[in-house]
Amino acid sequence: MAVSPIEVALEISPRARVDLVDVRRRIAETHGDLLESFPRALYCSFHTTAGYLDQSLAARLNKTRNGLAPYLTFFRNVFPEGAGYKHDEMHLREELSEAERQVEPSNADSHLAFISAGLRSCVTYRPRANEPVYFIDLDGVNKGRPRQRVTTALGFNSEEEVARDRVAVPMSAHPVDSVSLKDPRFGIYERCQELIERHGVTMGRLQLSLAAGEDQAGLTVNEYETLLMRHDLAEVLRDPLRFMAEKSRHLLADPLAIPNKTIGYAKYDMVRVFNELVDALRLSDSVVEQIVSRFFGAPARHFLRMKRSVSLPVSDRETPGTGQVAQGRYQSPILVQWRRSQPRTRVVDITLTRFR
DSSP: OOOOOOEEEEEEEOOOSSSSEEEHHHHHHTTTTTTTTEEEEEEEEEOEEEOOOOHHHHHHHHTHHHHHHHHHHHHHHHHHTTTTTTGOGGGTTTSSSSHHHOOOOOHHHHHHHHHHOOSEEEEEEEETTTTOEEEEEOOOOETTOOEEEEEEEESSOOOEEEEEEEEEEOSSSSSSSEETTTTTTTOHHOOOOHHHHHTTOSEEEEEEETEEEEEEEEEEOOOOOHHIIIIIIHHHHHOTTTHHHHHHHOOOSSSGGGGSSSSHHHHHHHHIIIHHHHHHTTTTTTTHHHHHHHHHSOOGGGTTOBBSEEEEEEEEESSSSOOOOOOOTTEEEEEEEEOOOOSSEEEEEEEEEEOO
16 A cells, blocks of 8 residues: 655755755655655745756766766856846845845845756656755855755655646746746636645646747746846846856857857866866756857757756645745746747646645
């Protein structure tokens, strides 16, 4: 007889600003083999600068620190600290009080690296012998103090679809635009909660997906802060190397010309960035090199690893017996477009599943 789904929570205290923590090992140390009997596990981060890579990508990066670290370093070099991000100009952050401005981290680089590197707040892994599951933190220490992180893991046997819905999301006339799907004006979260309660789902997930035909757009889960989304991310979509050039002009012979260069020429232009990445992995034709090739050879929309769908966990951990979307305070599913939608709307499909 199959065991009912089980959820465990884990508190993490990062050791450095960029830190990798093997959550699977930590859970085994604190909870024993509680999750090992399940064929699948849903891992969820409740933070906007810390999360997980899809299992397939993590596997292709050798599933070790030696493989993941150079991959993350590449994106951290593309988005260096203190490169003139609007999000980090605290005097412009009108939503913050003066006291909050004093403690708010300057971490736009971590947000952009999170989105670009394809980190997710919620992923499903199938346990494999001795394979780690890394919680990747890109902003774990602020002003010398570790930030307290929380992640959960939900072991389950199977997943059953119980409901579908569809919503039309209004978009502006701007070619480059982003909207928070958590915005109460759209009523998406209210509709999701109605579905959860109507079908009595206490453990499962919601999947938000761009409908077929919705191209030149993507989805991510992050902080929807106006300066970050409307200025910094928009700049990346227009000019992928803008912030790297701003901070590290000495690395680039001719930043504006790089999109027209071959991967070989770009490799020599960015010795410390690209060579260190490829050489550390010791893979000449790896997924990393393919990503970097697209990065230099095409606009940002071709390398940003935003997906066509995102998952949101449904749990009754905070409200026993009543399922609800489980998210961190600043997390929001975000729809980003890099070309104007003619009908001025984007259609998003909602799928609710129950874990068994």
